[in-house]
Amino acid sequence: MAVKKCIGYMSQNFGLYGELSVVENVRFYASLYGIKDEDAIQQLLQTYQIDQFKAYKAGKLSGGYKRRLSLVCALVHNPDVIFLDEPTAGIDLVTRKELWDLFFKLSAEGKTLFVTTHYMEEAERCNRIAFLNHGKLVTVGNPQRVKNALSDVISYAYYGDFELEMIDVLKKSKGIVLVNQFGKTVNILIDKQLDKIALQALIKPFIKQEPALVQREINLEDVFIVMTQDETR
């Protein structure tokens, strides 16, 4: 019970009463924590820029404002730890940025935010990340440390035309850790033992010329896929 008073939770699903107005929702959740301070509630609505809609039915709000309202309801008792369950799933980019600005503001105020997300660039913004695969913890640490898990792997980006068969052949070749295609770009992660020349030799038959390979930094997405692909297969 004591723990529950220190935590806030923002559900992935809009877990609020659609038939109540914005301010009624906030008041209700405040009352669950024994908070009756109307000024604080109004202040919170202002801080999170939702006060202009406070008389609206919560169910009628746009997706972005629903998230804001969920956040306000999660923060109404000023918790130390806030759990955010995929707070930006299905949200437009501008709103996503605004939400993250709010998260950083909260973090700066000394609050601990616990965010789940499928977006690795969002995960990269966090101080400490953990990968979960099928409910099991795969790795945990700060982003740099997590990336270090692939310290004996080099990543190259190939730009240019190729036959699709190339992807399949590369995937099956020895020393190739991961092949990840983004339109006309292919990111290829290779074992350090396999060098650039060997990789070029593998690609050459499919493009009939010397392939242009640019070394790139390994990102969290690479790490996550490599770490989980064996189990997922």
Added chain:
Amino acid sequence: MLQLWSDKRLVAFLFFMPLLLLLLFGFALKLEPENVKMAYVDDDRSYFSNMIKTALWSDGYFALYAVKEKADIVAEIRSGRAKAGLLIEKDFSKLLTDNAQPEVHFFVDGTMPSLATAMKNNSATMTDDSVTNGMYFLDEDSENVIIAPEPFIKTTEVLFNPDEKETWFFLPGVIGVLLMQGALILAGTAIVREKEQFTLEQIIVSPISKTQFIIGKITPYLLISFFEFYFILTIGWLIFDIPLPASAHGYLLMLALVYVGAMISMGLLISMVSQTQEQAIFLAIFIIILSILLSGFIFPIEAMPSFIQPISYLLPFTYFVEIIRGVLIKETLFVDLAMDYVALLGFTLFFTILSIIRFRKYLG
């Protein structure tokens, strides 16, 4: 179609419910009473009076048992132990042989909608030729005596509702039906809606306990249903002139408390076992229909096959009908209704406990 099919439970309801109700109507429900408990006083104790009782008994409509005196007959019917009564007075045989057309008195519970009418028709069997003919030939050697075309006269007294007002039959029960409808659907959708809208998730992480949450959810429904009970009762009293004996107030209050309790807790349980609001509403309507059919509200329980009767006693509404008719119309003594009150209270506790167990399991 695909969407509907995906909710297998709802599809099962859709087919199972009509099937069950059809079978009930086809096999189980009869307006004709059977095995109606009949308290009798036979002060004549003669060959003739036995003949009448045997005719009644063998007909299958009535199950007779003896009581001491006329007042007992009324008391038995008032308590609900008997639905009908028979009185054969002391000088019956004498008046019969004197060709003076003695009376045979029948009594019937006027709060039973179909019984009173059926009684008047069905008790006719005892005046069948097979019975009355026997009365002509008491002594085979003696000369046949020509007596009146009807050797005795049958009178039927409708107790508690002498004018046989139909509103008195139905209205008290209707109060319970309307209340059940409101309570089951309101409470039935209460928790399942919180599940569907994910608000339950949000509530569970707050410091509110499970019990607080449930109490918070059902208190408004309890108050509304309690108010509704008196609201409907008042309307019935004002417009349809149903009786409201002075003795009834305390008993009505108790009834309101236990019945509203049973209905809301039943609704709560429906809400706990349902996965969607549609399922909850279906389940609620199913129970309402079953209650109307099997509670004795319209169809006498005595006339149902013996394997159906236990179901009747598993429905809280059965006890409500018994109590409200007793309290408003028959002025039944409290002792005779005490078990019905206890049953409703028992239902309340049972449904509440089941709901809590189910809720714990769901959250776990």
